[in-house]
Amino acid sequence: MEHVLNLKCVICGKEYNPAEIDYVCPDHGDEGILDVQYDYDLVERRLSPGDLFHSTNYTIWRYKPLLPVEPETPVPPLAVGWTPLYKTRRLAAELGLKNLWVKDDGQLPTASFKDRASAMAVVKAQEKRAKIITTASTGNAAAALSGLCASVKQSNVIFVPETAPQAKIAQLLVFGSTVMLVKGTYDDAFELCLQAAKEYGWYNRNTGYNPYMSEGKKTASYEICEQLGWKAPDRIFVSVGDGCIIGGLYKGLKDLLALGWIDHLPKLMGIQAEGSNFMVQAWENNEDVLTKPPINAQTVADSISAGLPRDRMKAMAAVKETSGAYLSVTDNEILEAIPALARGCGVFAEPAGATAFAGLIKAINEGLVSPDERLVVLNTGNGLKDIASAMKAVDLVGTQPYCLAPNLNDLHHIVSEWP
Numbered sequence: 001m002e003h004v005l006n007l008k009c010v011i012c013g014k015e016y017n018p019a020e021i022d023y024v025c026p027d028h029g030d031e032g033i034l035d036v037q038y039d040y041d042l043v044e045r046r047l048s049p050g051d052l053f054h055s056t057n058y059t060i061w062r063y064k065p066l067l068p069v070e071p072e073t074p075v076p077p078l079a080v081g082w083t084p085l086y087k088t089r090r091l092a093a094e095l096g097l098k099n100l101w102v103k104d105d106g107q108l109p110t111a112s113f114k115d116r117a118s119a120m121a122v123v124k125a126q127e128k129r130a131k132i133i134t135t136a137s138t139g140n141a142a143a144a145l146s147g148l149c150a151s152v153k154q155s156n157v158i159f160v161p162e163t164a165p166q167a168k169i170a171q172l173l174v175f176g177s178t179v180m181l182v183k184g185t186y187d188d189a190f191e192l193c194l195q196a197a198k199e200y201g202w203y204n205r206n207t208g209y210n211p212y213m214s215e216g217k218k219t220a221s222y223e224i225c226e227q228l229g230w231k232a233p234d235r236i237f238v239s240v241g242d243g244c245i246i247g248g249l250y251k252g253l254k255d256l257l258a259l260g261w262i263d264h265l266p267k268l269m270g271i272q273a274e275g276s277n278f279m280v281q282a283w284e285n286n287e288d289v290l291t292k293p294p295i296n297a298q299t300v301a302d303s304i305s306a307g308l309p310r311d312r313m314k315a316m317a318a319v320k321e322t323s324g325a326y327l328s329v330t331d332n333e334i335l336e337a338i339p340a341l342a343r344g345c346g347v348f349a350e351p352a353g354a355t356a357f358a359g360l361i362k363a364i365n366e367g368l369v370s371p372d373e374r375l376v377v378l379n380t381g382n383g384l385k386d387i388a389s390a391m392k393a394v395d396l397v398g399t400q401p402y403c404l405a406p407n408l409n410d411l412h413h414i415v416s417e418w419p
Contacts, residue, residue, distance in 0.1 A: 001018060001068055001069070001070060002039070002042065003038055003039050003042045003043050003046070003065065004018055004036060004037070004038060004039075004068050005037040005038060005039050006018070006037050007021060007034040007035070007036060007037070007211055008034060008035050008037050009024075009025035009027070009028065009032050009033075009034055009035075010032075010033055010034070010035055010313045010314060010317070011025065011027075011028050011031065011032055011033075011290065011313065012025065012027060012028070012032070014027065015037070016034065018036075018068070021034070022128075022210075023204060023209055023210055023211065024209060024211075030194060030209060031290065033208055033209065033211060033310075033311060033313060033314065034211040035211060035214070035251070035314070036068050036211055036212065036214075036215055038066070038255070040255075040258045040259055043065050043066055043259065044259055046065040047063070047065040047066060049226075049230055049261055052226060058079070058081070058082040059075075059079050059080055059081040059082060060080050060081035060082075060116055060119060060120075060216065060219040061075050061081070062081070062082070063219055063222050066222070066255055067120070067215055067216075067219075068120075068124075068212055068215050069120075069123055069124075069127075073123060073127065074123075074126075075119065075123055076119055076122050076123070076148050076151045076152050077151050077152070078109045078115070078119070078147065078148060078151045079109065080108060080109060080115045080116060080119040080148075081108075081116065081219055081223065082223060083103060083104055083105050083107050083108060083220075083223065084103075084104050084107065085101050085102070085103045085104075085223070085224060085227040085228070085376070086101060086102045086103075086104065086345055086346075086347065087099075087100070087101050088100050088101065088102055088344060088345040090344065090345070091341075091344035091345045094344060095360070095361070095364055096364065096371055097364075097369075097371055097373075097375060098371055098372055099372075099373070099374040099375065100360075100375050100376075100377070101224075101228075101233070101374075101375070101376045101377070102341070102345055102347050102357075102376075102377050102378075102379060103220065103223070103224055103376055103377070103378045103379065104347050104379050105220065105353075105378065105379060105380055105381070106347070106348065106349060106350070106353060106379050106380075106381050106382030106383070107382070108144075109147055109148075110140075110143045110144045110146070110147040110148075110171060111143075111381060111382035111384065111385060112140035112143065112144060112303075112350075112380060112381040112382065112385065113140070113217070113220065113245060113378070113380040113381065114137075114140045114141040114143070114144035114145075114380075115144045115147070115148065116216040116217050116219055116220065116248075117141065117144070117205070117207070117213040117214075117216040117217050117244070117248075118135075118141065118144035118145040118147075118148045118205065118216070119148055119216055120212050120213065120215055120216030121133060121135070121145060121148070121203075121205035121210065121212070121213065121216070122145075122148045122149060122152060122154060124203070124210075124212050125154065125203040125205075126152070126154070128203055130202065130203035131155060131202075132155045132156060132157055132200070132202040132203065133145060133149060133154060133155070133156045133157075133202065133203045133204075133205055134156065134157045134158070134159070134193055134196060134197050134202040134203070134204060134205065134206075135156075135158060135159070135193060135204070135205040135206055136158075136159040136160070136186065136189040136190040136192070136193035136194075136206055137158065137159070137160055137164075137186070137189070138160065138161065138164055138168075138186045138241070138302045138303050138304075138305060138306075139160060139164040139165060139168030139169070139302060139303060139385070140168065140303050140352075140380075140381055140385065141205070141207065142158040142159075142160050142164075142168065142171075142172055142177070143168050143171040143172060143175075145158065145177075145205055146158060146171060146172045146175040146176075146177040147171070147175050149175070149177070150175040150176055150177075155178075156177050156178065157177070157178045157180065157196070157202065158172055158177045158178065158179050158180065159180045159182055159189040159190075159192055159193040159196070160172070160179065160180070160181060160182065160186075160189055161181070161182055161184060161185055161186055161188070161189055162181040162182060162183055163302075164181075164302065165302060165385060165386045165388065165389075167384065167385050167386060167387060168385060168386075169181070180192075185297070185305075185307060186297075186305060186306060186307075187294065187297075187306070187307045187308055190206065190310065193206060194206065194209065206310065207242045207243075207244040207310050207311055208242055208243065208244055208309070208310025208311035208312070208314075209310060213244055213248070214244060214247055214248040214251050214311070214314065215248070215251070216248070217244060217245050217247075217248025217249070217251075217252075218248040218249065218250075218251040218252030218255065219252065220245075220248070220249060220252065220378065221236075221248075221249045221250075221251075221252025221253045221255075221256065222252050222255075222256065224236070224376055225253075225256055225261065225262050228374075230256075230261050230262060231262075231374075232253070232256070232262040232263070232264055232265070232266050233266045233373075233374040233375060233376045234266055234267065234373040234374045234375065235266055235267045235268075235269055235324070235369065235373060235374075235375050235376070236249060236266050236267075236268055236269065236375075236376045236377075236378060237269045237271060237356040237357070237359050237360045237363070237375065237376070237377045237378065238268065238269070238270060238271065238356050238378045238380070239270075239271050239272070239301070239303075239304050239352045239353065239355035239356045239359075239378075239380060240270040240271060240272050240279055240304060240309070240315060240326070241272075241276065241301075241303060241304030241305060241306040241309065241352070242304075242306050242309045242310045242311050242315075243279065243306075243309040243310070243311035243312050243314060243315025243316075243318075244310070244311040244314070244315075245378075245380065246268055246270050246314075246315050246318045246319070247311050247314030247315050247317070247318050248314075249268060249318065249378075250265075250268060250314070250317065250318035250321070250322065251314075253265050253266060253322070265321075265322045266322065266376075267322050267323050267324040267325075268318045268319050268322045268324040269319075269324050269325055269326075269327065269359060269360075269363060270283075270315065270318070270319050270324065270325070270326045270327070271326075271327050271328070271329060271355050271356050271358065271359030271362075272304065272326065272327070272328050272329075272355070273299035273300070273301045273304060273305070273328065273329065273330075273331060273334060273355060274299070274328045274329060274330045274331070275297060275298040275299040275305075275331065276295070276297035276298065276299045276301070276304060276305045276306060276307070277295070277326075277328040278292070278294070278295050278297070278306065278307070278308065278309050278312070279309060279312065279315055279316065279319075279326050280326045280327065280328045281295070282312070282316065282326075283316070283319065283325070283326035284326070289309075289312040289313060289315075289316050290312075290313065294307040294308035295307050295308075299331055299334075299351075300331040300334060300335065300351050300389055300392070301331070301334055301350075301351035301352045301354075301355050302351070302352070302386070303350065303351070303352035303380070303381060303385075304352045304355060325363075325368065327359050327362055327363060327368075329355060329358040329359055329362055331351075332396065333358045333361070333362070334351050334354055334355050334358050335351065335354075335389065335392055335393040335396050336358070336393065336396055336397060337349075337354040337355070337357045337358035337361065338350075338351065338354045338383060338389070338390060338393040338394075339393055339394055339397050339399065340357065340361075340397075341354055341357045341377075341379070342383070347379055348382060348383035348384070348390075349379045349380075349381065349382070349383050350380075350381040350382060350383050350384075350385040350386045350389070350390075351386060351389050352380055352381055353378075353379035353380045353381045353382075353383075354379075354393075356377050356378055356379065356380070357377050357379075360375065360377055402414050
């Protein structure tokens with residue numbers, strides 16, 4: 001990978017040759033997450049916006065010269081990437097905005113944003129000739145890895161809290177993964193996965209530990225900017241749990257700015273559930289995320305429930321260095337955002353995805369955005385991932401089905417009472 005200069009520790013700045021280290025800076029235990037550094041001059045000679053304009057590869061691999069893989073490296077067959085970016089004129093008008101887009105990553109193969117990182121994990125694991133890949137997850141990263149592994153017949157072991165939604169556990173079992181339901185929290189599952197990977201030599205896909213996961217996730221930034229004609233938006237709203245997605249978005253935007261393909265960095269707006277707001281607390285109180293103790297995370301948005309965000313260093317830098325902000329929203333605001341987003345533009349989001357939209361509503365109410373700004377909301381997962389929460393959401397906003405006998409008299413009675 002001659003276009004990759006080194007892996008740089010985000011804590012101490014020490015640099016490593018990619019061939020000498022797999023995961024973290026050894027000077028900081030499991031916390032020394034690394035960042036992939038590129039030779040942008042070399043990348044620029046290999047890829048340009050013009051090349052992309054003529055490309056017929058509508059997956060994340062259209063950006064291969066900007067990813068930490070060799071040009072000839074085979075990739076999984078599932079079509080990961082190039083999800084739609086909808087301009088939502090009616091929804092924007094309802095919110096008093098002029099320009100609002102929704103990026104729907106619920107349309108990826110396993111119905112969540114995490115396919116981007118898992119595609120990268122499978123490629124890197126196969127480079128290492130790993131027999132088994134492992135990860136810990138609240139559900140989506142696990143399902144993503146499970147599906148991508150199934151596409152190439154790669155063995156994998158998944159650690160998830162036993163409280164994960166059944167739809168997500170079902171995906172793992174259908175894809176044929178070895179599933180470990182951990183009697184505890186996501187953080188418990190994460191720690192056990194770390195121990196198991198070290199004990200058995202499994203390739204570790206974990207967020208905030210494997211530096212290449214950010215590289216898969218950054219492709220969403222490339223797509224947003226390319227789909228907007230290389231005119232970067234003013235703000236991107238994204239839900240935050242472990243912090244790897246927002247960190248990945250920032251990495252992608254930095255790449256594009258360094259290449260001169262965009263002329264400014266969008267402000268990244270990290271949105272957390274009120275019951276899992278580690279980053280919000282650190283942001284508001286100017287705390288050191290490296291030493292801040294874990295919190296007790298409880299939220300209906302299981303995908304972003306994290307007592308200790310594993311990629312918190314990159315997540316904080318993403319907001320600070322783009323002059324963005326962290327906001328928290330209540331579980332009720334998250335649930336109400338599910339039907340509001342769906343009815344406003346037709347995108348059905350799981351709670352974590354709807355969290356970003358709930359954050360936009362809060363930002364508008366608090367006067368943090370102006371009507372003229374160009375805004376993007378990133379939906380990170382499909383609503384079918386968590387039907388129980390979707391049913392709570394519609395009940396919360398007073399939507400119920402009608403029950404009637406199979407005759408027109410009952411139907412006439414119902415219709416006659418409509419306003």
